[in-house]
Amino acid sequence: MSDQNLSRTNRTHPKNKKAHHPLKKRILYITASVIGVIAILVISLAAYWSFTAPKVTNAGLVGSSQSTILDKDGNTVWTSGNERREIARQSEYPSNMKNAVVAIEDRRFYKHGGVDLRRIIGAAFANLTGSSLGLQGGSTLTQQLIKQTAFSSATSDQTIKRKIQEAWMSIKVEKQYSKAQILTLYMNKVYMGNGVYGMKTAAKFYFNKNMDELSIPQTALIAGLPQSPSGYDPYANPSGAKYRRDQVLDAMAAYGTISKSDAATYKATAIDDGLVSEHPEKDVEAENEKISDAYISSVLAQVKKQKYDINRDGLTIKTNLDSDVQNKAYDIINSSTSNTYGIAYPDDELQAAVTITDPKTGDVIAQIGGRNQDSLQGLNLATSTQRSGGSTVKPLIDYAPAIEAFNWPTYRAVDDSASFKYAGTNLYVGDAGMTNNAPYSKQSGQSYVTMRNALSRSLNVPALHTLEGQSTLPSGEKDEYVGYKRAGKFLNKLGIDQKLTGGSAIGFNVSTEQEAAAFAAFANGGTYYKPSYIKTVTTREGKVENMTSTGSKAMKESTAFMVNSMLQSVFTAKAPWNLGFNKYVHSDYTQGAKSGTVAYPSSSKLAGNTAQDLWFTGFTKSASISVWTGYDQPMDVTTPLSATSQLPSEIYDSLMQYVMDKNGSDGSDWSVPSSVSKVNKYGQTEYEVDGADFNDPFANRVAGSTTAVSGSASSSIAQSSTIYTTTTRTTTTQQTTTPATTSSNRNATTSTVTSNNNVKEP
Template sequence: MIRFLVIIFSLFLLLVVLGGGSSLFVLWRFGRDLPDYKQLADYRPAVMTRVHAGNGSLIGEFARERRLFVPTTAIPRLVIDAFLSAEDKTFYSHPGIDFAGIATALFRNVWNVMDGGKRRPVGASTITQQVAKNFLLTNEISIARKIKEAILAFRIENAFSKDRILELYLNEIYLGIGSYGVAAAALNYFDKSLDELTLEETAYLAALPKAPNNYHPIRNRKAAKERRNWVLRQMADNSVISPLDAKRASARVLLMRRPDPTRIFEAGYFAEEVRRELLEKYGENRLYEDGLSVRTTVEPALQAIADQELRAGLAAYDRRHGWRGPLTRIKVTDDWLTALGKVPIPKGIGNWYTAVVLKLNAEKAEIGFSNGIEGGIPLKQLIWARPWRKGERVGPRVRRPSDVLNVGDVVAVAAVPKTDKSYHPGYYSLQQIPAINGGLVAIDPHTGRVLAMSGGYSYEASQFNRATQAMRQPGSAFKPFVYAAALENGFTPSSLVLDGPFVIDKGRGQGKWKPANYTKRFYGPSTLRLGIEKSRNLMTVRLANYIGMDKVVDYANRFGIMEDMPPLLPMALGAGETTLLKLTTAYAMLVNGGKRVVPTLIDRIQDRRGRTVFRHDARDCPGCVSSGWHGQVTPQIADLRQQIIEPGTAYQVVSMLEGVVQRGTGIRIKVIRKPLAGKTGTTNKNRDTWFMGFSPDLAVGVYIGFDNPRSLGRRETGSSVAVPVFRDFMARALAKRPAIPFRIPPSIQLVRIAGETGLPAGPNERHVVLEAFKPGTVPNNSGPVLDGTLAAEAINTSKRAGTGGLY
């Protein structure tokens, strides 16, 4: 008997030794080349960057993987319990491997094989093992990988807390339809945050980790519901919920609700400009993976107005210059629906429809849509479509639909609104995507915050941002800065300058430079105010020549309009190149009293943990942080803005630009009946048109021109093209704001001046203006007229530039 016991003990000891040796060998063999699990301590899952408007509206998301990082402390307990019930109910008690689960799975799988293999094999991977596989290993199906997974699971359990392991798992796991992590899945499947999920929705998400594509709630509805109900039963078995709650939730329909695309406010050009700025500031990895939360300056209400009015202005110009033809042509047969369905929808068509012309008669064009519905375009909606001619001219008047359209033409149309006199059910208007383009920028002049930015007719059609990327000549919109330089060098708004011929010999063999006014006329001695109100080129050139182009260059630099501007006289007429954003910012610095502001699209940036990593307004304000009002002294924040010109000079320019709206080239804006000021700009051969202006608290710039510069046509100037856009934008933007007058510096003296002579006005004087003067500069009698006798040659004979501004 003793001998038998010795044999049994020896065999047992041998098995232990062999087992221990085998285990050590396995650990040595598979554990020596394993990835370093300690890297998980510094693991930061790739999280999308989200960009918000000033009011909190979402305007953009940038990511390689659509993941939202949520710490376990912020994840609802029900969500955690659902995933633990479905994936690893002993998570908080096992050491990384669930030995009981492995034994149970092994027994079930053996029984399944003996029963004919009708059921799928059962796994026993713990959440820790899944973390090891997802983060450190591949998806290879092999015994070796499972052994490595188990070894890593032990090591991870020894190195990290259970909550940290769970946090890694719930934020990394892929749950289908581009969703990484539970927070992203909640948004993509149900358009909800985690704390808004119902019990049945939570159970559904917990059903997805094994095979998300197999449980799609629409394509595989039956399997998805069965898997969800299984999770509910598991939760009830684990006493997470009651059996009654599980039964009720199982009876509910599985409904998927994708995120509403309209929850992202459309501000394509603005959002893309923010993306470029973030890319330059932080690099590609931080932008797409670091989960930044960006609060921008855009005001959705102003942005919507900007987009609408710019589109309307571009369309209005485009219609004035005729019909360029259909989108394409197809054969109209009995199968025209199929042919029309194959026509690609052009980018930039927006809310319009594509239709094919089926028949033509004297009253209308009969059209058909890809859904089989038919309608008509009445002649009244075709009158505008005179044929386009080279040079932005138009052909003969339209007298019948066949003058515009042919059977088989595929065109863009829009339903005739009920407010239109030609409205009739089933009637449509002919539309055309403009060939011209432009931009609009609105800025808070006191802070530089960009409140709206529209960089073109359609972001879908072209991502080129005409507000920030298009380098264009500003033309006469540059003139106020020449006048600002003059006002700080001995001139007043009532100083007289000769509006007469100006000729400079550019040198041997170079000919003569002879700038001219838009009207090709001369007006004799005129005040600076009149020169800017009527946009007189000859006065501006004579003024720049007298004060010196070096001063004009200095002011262009001060206002950030352009760097390294050559000191050539044509530059005084806006022959240099700048962007709409830079020029709008320069005008903002005029109306804010001559203080430097830097345009910004971003107010604040926070990292994934909510820490502020960037703030545009970097000023300290210790007294601004308070739990409430307790009668304390109002905090005073220091004004750190640099004074780039005298406040008095800035106001004098503003006052003269107000005259542009009241009496000059911007008179179409006067109908708004609120204090507004600004300047038109049109370049040589009418290639670029501008209006730059402001109210006391809003600076706005409008640029319109072709992407490949060419003439906009005869008589198309800043007054006819850009001014209407500015006017309509300001009318809506200021509709609910009080009429605030421009702020006058204490040093300024207002005097009634005769507009023609520049002298104090008598009692019966006509054309009187209230002029702004600095102390000691009010004229008592007629002063000298700047007529060019003291002019010095100021044009570089080695270079030749266009004349820039015209009107």
């Protein structure tokens, strides 16, 4: 029986093997086919990428990696390196310099054909293990030369495609040029920091020597700079420079150029040994660059965000800079105290910053980042957000959001009846120019004013009520208010990210760049454009990146127009309700603006009628200009700015006149959009959101219609700001007044205040 079973087993086993073999074979066949197809696709794609790689010419290999910044008309305003570059012949490079470069950058340079597979594997292993063998990285000197000749360092270009093209092009170059030629081309092209290109130029700049006159430590310093010119800058970062120089000396010892004992001796040499301390030619160039320094600084910041390397990528950057306006702005800001513009600068220490944008596009056409600058590429005060904008923020955070959310008309009554107390504190605030924190009503006799008058007269209390909502209705409930959440969202749409706190309604930290862009939205119908300095960036290989700003809707057209109209009243309001800006009215263009004053804290020795920051931001259809003035250290000055100074508005006016006179700029008035109704209220033109519901619960709070202004016998002047209650608007544009004891509700049939006045913060 057992033999029979064994025999059966022997008979069936081969059949099982045959049954499974075709399946395994099919799986192997399919797998091999898939791998084959993938391999063919990869090889084909690699071949295509190699075939379509940029062409490398001798002119390109010899040419510089410098980048150029152009103004809007194509004129060069800045170059990286400012043309400081001397091309050396092969014979000029001493053996010590060549050996140092090869030792630290590519020890197998003379053995590979452009791409070093062993080096790539070794670098990858070193990166995984943290070994010092990874110092050289995976790219050969030939590949580095190709990078500097044909490719940018932008993150978007760090692709497999580019790596394959780079390798292919390196192999081709190795076949066309000798090793000596390739090494010379590399050493002539590399960026060496401080605007210097090429090692011959670097020897002169850093040590004022020919290359064959350099000591071994000096040669090592030069050879080590290309990896990180700023990180190893011997002036700005001597410790980093010494670290890198010593790496090169160790590499030279490992390569056999010098002995280990010599390397140890050379490493003891001070990093500043023989280092040149002064560069007069650079000082001359810096003086010429001061005019556009702030603008260039902003351009470089925008380029950096795009992950380009301005010093290595050979970019051509076309900007939106209007050089004529920039030169005029520089001249105005840097004028002496006795200048032809009639601007009363108190001293040379006073600082100022300006940003000018085109409201239609967001293009920044000029920018000044400081006054009487001593150095380049320092703090750009035009983009700094370290100072409060004072009352210039009121239309942005208070009234525009209120119109957007609640359809407030420009004549909406706002509360100025008593000093405002910050919630949870014993701190009170009144209107500017009043003692004991009293509101303006204590002087004017007007407890409630229109939103237009509150904004044009820059009253603090109504602005605080509008944002924070402490005003009490006749019913005992709170009036509707914007609230921090709604205001924050509105500001975000205008490019301002701000953590709002008590007092934000009358000032928060902001820059002239942010304000110029935000106010531009009031000029163009409600569209926000991110400030744009660059029109296009063209790389070495001819790739063009368009960087024009695209707009986004920040508010309704009705909101933009109505705030625009109120801001025009800053110039056109009649005395005594204007703040002295009527002298800047010009017949050839219409404009709106807002001033801002930041007073010293009450605890300061400088408290009183003084200011630490003064602002003025305004616009026409053709330009939005924001101006800040103040001191770097406002607490340290002995003679601070007067709170009544019109210094920033004088700068603004001079600049706006120049811009509007240039090239026939559009200065026409704005047309009333279809979403807005024009009405006659309190003897003047006002505006409502067409067909929209709104509440005006305080329209009956003014007792009488001819409240006299303190110190003035003119009841007609006082009446221009007095709030009258009104009936529901009819289909005509006229309004009728009702007795002051009546409380009206827009588009309501009763005189009671409806429950929706108790609006909670969103």
